[in-house]
Amino acid sequence: MTTTVTFIGLGVMGYPMAGHLAKAGLSVRVWNRTNAKAEQWAAEYSGKACKTIAEAVEGADFVMTCVGADKDLIEVFEGDEGIIANAPEGAILIDHTTASAGVAERLAAAAAARKQGFIDAPVSGGQQGAENGKLTVMCGGSDTDFAEAKPLMDHYARAVNLLGPAGSGQKTKMVNQIAIAGLVQGLSEALHFAEQANLDVAKVVDVISKGAAQSWQMENRSGTMIEGKFDHGFAVDWMRKDLGICLEEARKVNASLPVTALVDQFYADVQAMGGQRWDTSSLIKRLRKFR
Incomplete structure (x- = not known):
């Protein structure tokens, strides 16, 4: 029997992720707040654009x-027209949104009451990772639900891991964003220092990237940072949303995040410079402003 999959939300991440499922031969239905986007997706891939969530999730396996x-999330999952009320018993609900652990736990409980599975599964890898099918997926949920859902997520991921019960995926994504925030600020300061010291910055990066300073950010963002190009990648607005979630959860679990809080304010400065949609590596632009 053909597995029926519904994908809700066709933004820069969801659009290609749903596309990978269609290309894998699955029966895919899509819904997007703007129906024209769903129709565009259906014209590009083999699948069905639905006008309501209820229509999209009826009889869906996932x-x-x-x-x-x-x-x-609350808007699309809850209420009489939402996913939980209209998806069938036994369906597994997989959420790839970066959100709070609290909302993941809330939705998992609501789904369980309807005898549905729920996995919070935020992703890392950005738009490029989604398009290339090489995302990292961090999951929270039951072993049974994860075992059924993983083969589907494998179609657009290079790594899919279960970290614990509902909410664990979101908390792991917070760890990821906390680590990235410090790395990007450190790289920005390093490149800024090299510029001010009149070094050949590209040569410096080539040397230090072979040693302990190497990172994904250095390998993938240092070139565009040196050139001052930020019209790509993960937007500052999105990062501030994520860091706000991290800082709120830190208060709940009594964790101290002084560097994360500081970098969050640096991103606020970038927003004030008009960089809401710039890539997160634009932190260096803030430093150049003050030189």
Whole structure:
């Protein structure tokens, strides 16, 4: 029997992720807040654009979501027209949104009451990772639900791991964003120092990237940072949303995040410079402003 998959949310991440499922031969239905986007996807891939969530999830084996934030999740999951009320018993709901652990736990409990599975599964790898099918997926949920869902997520991921019960995927994504925030600020300061010291910055990067300073950010962002190009990648607005979630959770678990809080404010400065949609590596632009 053909597995029926519904994908809710066709932004820069969800659009190609749903495409990978269609290319794998699965029966895919899509829904997007802007129906024209769903129709565009259906014209490009083999699948069906639905006008309502209820229509999209009826009889689905799996329902995947990738929307904006907590409020968007609550909107699409809850209520008489939402996913939980209309997806069938036994369906597994997989959420790829970066959101709070609290909302993941809330939705998992609501799904369980309807005898549905739920996995919070935020991703890392950005738009390029989604398009190339090489995302890293961090999951929270039951072993049974994960075993059924993993083969589907493998179609657009290079790594899919279960970290614990519902909420664990979101907490792991927070760890990821905390680490990235410090790395990008450190790289920005290093490149800025090299510029001010009149070094050949590209040569410096080539040397230090062979040693302990090497990182994904250095390998993939140092070139565009040196050139001052930031019209790509993961937007500052999105990073501030994520860091806000991290700082809120830190207060709940009594974790101290002084560097993360500071970098969050640096990103606020970048927003004030008009960089809401710039890549997160634009932290260096803030330093150049003050030289």
